Amino acid sequence: MVTFAAAGVSAIHITAPLNQTYDYIIVGGGTSGLTVANRLTENGKRKSKPPISNYYPHMPTNLTDTVLVIEYGNLVNDPSILVPANTLSFAPTPERYFNFTPVPNPGLNNDTTSPLAAAIVGGSSAVNGMFFDRGSEADYDAWEALGNKGWGFKDLLPYFKKSVTFTPPNEEVAERYNYTWDVDAAYGGHGEIQVLFPPYQFPGQNRLWDAWREIGVEKPKEAAAGDAIGSIMAPSALDPVLRTRSYARTAHYEPYAKRENYHLLTGYQATEVLFKEGGELEAEGVNMVKVGGADKSVVRARKEVIVAAGAIWTPWLLQRSGVGPKSVLEGAGIVVKKHLPGVGANFQDHPFGGSVWNWTTNPYFPTAGALATNQTFYAEAEKEYIQSRAGPLTTSRGNQAAFLSLKTVDPEGWQALVDAVAAQDPTSYLPAQYDKTLMAGAKAIHNITAEYLARDDAAAFEFTFAEGPIGNAAIMRPLSRGTVNINPTDPASGPLVDWRTFSNPLDIKFAVQMVRFSRRFNTLSSFAGLGAVEVSPGTNVTSDAAIERYLRSTMDPTFVHMAGTASMLPEELGGVVGTDLKVYGVGKLSVVDASIVPYLPATHLCTTVYAIAEKAADAIKVRTGWDD
Template identity: 30%
Template sequence: MGSVIDFFDYIIVGGGTAGLTVANRLTEDADVKVLVIEAGQDRTNDALVQVPGLVVGMYGKPEYDWNFSSTPQPGLNNRIISQARGKQLGGTSAINFMMLLFPPRGSLDAWGALGNKGWDYESLSPYLRKFATVHPPPQAAKDTLGLKYHDDSLVGNGPVQVSYSEGYSESNAAWMETFAKLGLEMKTDPRTGKGLGAFQQGGSIDPATKTRSHAASAHYTPEIASRPNLTVITETTVKRIIFDTSKAEPVAVGVLVRSKDGSDKTLSGGEIILAAGALMSPQILELSGIGSRSLLESLDIPVIVDNPNVGENLQDHPITCQSFEVNSGVPSGDVLRDPNVLNALVQQYQDGGKGPLGQSNISVAYVPLASGEGVYSQDTKKTLFASYDEHVQTQDGQVIRKLLEESDEPSVQYFFFPSQTHTDMHDPPSMADYLLPTSPENYLTVMSMLNHPLSRGSIHITSDDVDKLPIWDPKFNSNPLDLEISARHVQFVEMLLRTSPFGDIFKPDGARIPQVKGDTLEDAREVVRQCQVCCFHPACSLAMKPRERGGVVDSRLRVYGTKGLRVVDASVFPLQTAGNIQTMVYVAAERAADIIKEDRKARV
C-alpha cells in the first residue's frame, strides 16, 4: 500500500477503471507522489471477481456493488431500473461482463465535432492501441467462427489482457452465418474503426490464468503497488473536495475523508483528480459546492461554482432483451440453475481454468438502422429522421442524426447472450434478478443496444450526506425517437428468428420473455417498454464541452471555474460512443494521464 505521505502531488478520488489507470501512469515518474482513495475494499483475490463465469454473484452485494435503482421510468411502463456500479478496487471493470469492443471512427470524431480538440479518432488511436494486449484467437475459435476478418497484428502490449474463448458453440456460428445471409457479414476487423455485421469481440480475460483482467489486476500489480510514490487507501470515503477560496478562482487543495475507523481527516494535494464514475463524480462535485445554485442552496451547501450542467446530460445505452426457448440439446447457461451442474463446472475451472466459467461467449453485431424488412436505405433513414425533426434539433441531436444517416454507422449493437433474462421486472432488488434463471425452460437471449441515444437523464444529490446515494433518472425514451429506433431493431430480431440457421436453434412456438411478439411496430414498442433496461454504461454527466454548450470540463479535463481540479472517468464523455464503454474509459484515462504529465512539465 506504500507509506502515507502528508502531501501528494495528485489525489485521485476513486480507485476504479480510470483512477487506477491514471495512478499507474503518473507514478511511472518516481518524483510524482500519488494518493488513490477508494470507498470499497480490495477484492482482487476474491473468486467472484476473478472467475469470469461467477460475475452475477457480485450484484446487489454491498461489498462489491453500489447497486443503484432509478426513479420510475415513464418511457418504460414506470418500471424502476437496476444498475450495478463497482464498489471495490478496480471499480466497474471488476464487476462488468468483460466485453471489450472498439468504437467506430464516427463515434469518436463526433467528440471532436462537439468542440474537443485532441479527442477525435486520430488523436485517440494511439491509446486504443496502448491500453491492452489482445491475444490471437485460439484455433478452436477460428474453426467454429471463421474469424477471417480478424487481424492478429492489431493492439499491442498494454496491461489489460484481452482474449478469445475456446468454447464458442454452434449457436455462435449460426449467429455469424445468419447475419452474413442478411448481407451483414463482417469484412474488416472492427478494431480498425470501421465494420458492420456480426463478429466475435474479445473479453477482458487473461488467457494464461482464465481470470478477469481488470483495472486492479492490470494497473495495480504487486510491482506497481510497491512503488514508494504510490499510496492506495481503501474503505475510505471522500466527503467533499476542499477549496482555497481566497483566490480569484477557487483552488482545490485537498479532500475531507472518512477513514475506515469512522474518523474524519483532511488530506492535502497539489491537484485533485475526480474518478468516481458517471454517477458518483457529480455527487462529489455537488457535495463540494459545484453545481446548480438552486439545488445547492436548497441543501445549505455553500456555492463554490454555479454550473447547472453538473449531473445533467447523462447518457446510458438502453438495451432491450428478448429471450427465446431453445431446442433440446442446444447449450444454454440456464443449466447453471442446477447446483450440481454449477459445482461440477467450479471443479472443472479449478483444474487450470478449464470449462465455461473461464470464458466469455457473448457474440455481437454492429448494425445500421434497420427493421423487420432489413437494413434501411438512405431515403428511409432520412424519412424517419424528418418525421421526428423537432426531436433532433439540439447540437447533440444534429451530430447523432448525421452519424446515423451514414451507411456504415451502426445504430445498434446486438448481443447474443447465453441464457435467459428477466428484464421485465418492475422493481428488481439488484441486477442479479435480471439474470438469474428462474424460468424452468432453457433460453438464449438477443439484446438490442441503442448506440447513440437521444434521451438525456440526470444524477443529483438530495442531501448533504455522502452516504445517501444520489437520485439517478436516466429518462429512457424521453426522446421519442429512441423508442422508434429500438422498436425497429426489435422487429429485426424477429426477422433473425425466421432466418436459418439461427432460427433453427429455437423451439417453434417455444416460450419467450416477454411473451409479446415484436412483429408489428406497436408490439415492438411494447417489447421495448416492458424489457428495456440500462446496459451498465452511464456516461456524459460532467461533459467535456464548451461551458456555454453544457460543459463541466474543458478538453484538458479541468473543471470550469476552478483550479487544481480535473475529472477522469466516463462522466466526461461528451457523447455516448458506440459499443461497450469499458474500452473508452481506459482510453480516456490513458489520454488524461498524458495530458496531466504535459501540464506538469509546462509548469516546471
C-alpha cells in the first residue's frame, strides 16, 4: 500500500459555530456542498450589505458573504483515498460511509444492500471510481422536456466546462491507448477539478475494442460533448502532476480553507431546518447535533439555507423539518409546515449486475487483479508510482464503458419491449404514498422513457469493461421507483431507504437482455483462442424465467447513482424544487445535490453533480445580491 502523506488541512474543529449567524448555511460537505461553498466565498472585493459588523462584531469588516458548511463526516487523511488504483477494490471502507439497513427489497429476494452514502468530507467524489463521464445530449434535454426550462444540454454544457480543467495526454500515450478528445467541444474551462486520461492501461483491452467494432459499436471521438453513446474511453478525475484523485475536498476546500469567511464544521449533523415565526414560511437556520451526542446547537442564516446532503439524507432532513408528504409527516408525529408529496419520492438508481465470464486462456499480464494477488507486481507498481507518478497505480476503477441503445442489445426484440413500455400504465406499480401530482410526474417520465428506448442517441444500458470479458451491466432507464422516508417510529434515526427494484415488472425484462447480450458478445471472433466460459448463471440457464430467478438473487439495486428524492419538476408533477432549485413554498431554502435530478441520465453522476452545483451557485448569487 502506498504510504506517502496525503495533502490536507484541518477543519475548524469547534464545539459550536464560530458565529451564531452566517450569510449562508450549507448542509453537507460533499461534491455539491463544497463546490457551492467555494463559489459563494470566492469574492474578495465585496463587503456584506449591511455591514458585517452588525452581525459579527468580533470579526473584520472587509469580509465577503460568510458561509458555514456543516458536514457529518470528518476530514479523513488516509492516503489510500488519493491513489487511483485503490478504487479497484469494491470492498467498502466502513468509516467512510453511513451504516444503516434499507427496507427489504422484494424484487431482489428481500435483499438489504445498503446504499454507499459517503460520510466523509468530499462526499461521493472521495470514494467513487473516478470515472469522469457525462451523459448524452438527450439525457439532459429530457430534463427540459419535463418542464425545466434552462436545464437542457446546451444550458448545462458551460457548467460542465467551468467545473473542470482538462489536461490532454502526450502524443505517445494518446497513440498507445487510442485516447481521443475535443477540447473546444467539451472542455476549455479552468475549473478546480482536474481531469485527464491516465498514463497507463492494462494490456488486453485491444481485444475488447476489436469486439465492439466487430459488433458495430463505434467509439465517439469526444463523448463528453453530448455524444455519449457507443464504446467510450472516459478520462479520470486525476491530478496531472501528482496523479492523485482530484475531488471536492482537494479542489474546493483545501486551497481555500484559510478564507476567513469559509468555515467547515465536521462531525456535526443538521437535524432540522428552522423557520421564522409568523408570515410566509421562510428558512432562518438549522438545528444540529454533534455526531454521537444529543445537545442541540442553533445556527442562523441571513440569506439562505442550502441543502447538499445527497439523495438519501436531503429528504430525511426536509421531512424532519416538516417539509414533505403530509401522510409521512403525520405518521411520524411531525408538524406539517409545507405539504410537498415529492420529498422522498421519485427515488432512482441504476440496478447493476448480470453474468460472470472468464477467459480460460489469458495471454495478457498484468491484469488489474494482479495488483491484489501478486505482491511482486504490486511492489514494482508502487515503486514506479512513488518515483515517477506513472504505471498501473495511476489507473482507477475504470475508464471504459459501452453505453448501448436497446436496439443494439436486443436487435430482434427491442420493438416489442418499447411497445410494452408505451402501452403500460405505470401507476399500479408506483409506491402507495404517491398522490395525483406524483402520478402525473411518473407518467410524464414513463412516456419519455418509452420514447428514449426507441432512439439511437440515448443509451439503455451501460456495460463496463476493461481487459477481460464483459458480464455486468447497469440498466440506465429503470421504470421502477423507490422512496426515502423518515422512520415513523424513530424520526431521528436513519432514513428508510426502499429501493423497490423490479417493482415495475418490465425492468426485469431489460435485465434478461443484458445476460443474453453478454453471451453473444463474449463469443465473437475477436475473442478466438481465449476460451471464454460463462461461470454464472451458466449455459444450462436458458429460459427467461430461469434467468430472471438468477438475476433476482444476484443483482445490486444500486450503481451508487442515487437520485431524484427532491426532484426539479413543476409542482403539479410532484416536484420539490423549481428551476432555481428553491424549495416550493419555502423562502430562503434550496437544494443543490443529486436529489434534484428528475430523470437519471445514462452516465455516472459525479460530473453532473458538479455542473448542478456550479449552476446553482450562480443562481444563488443572483437572487441573494452577491456581486462581482
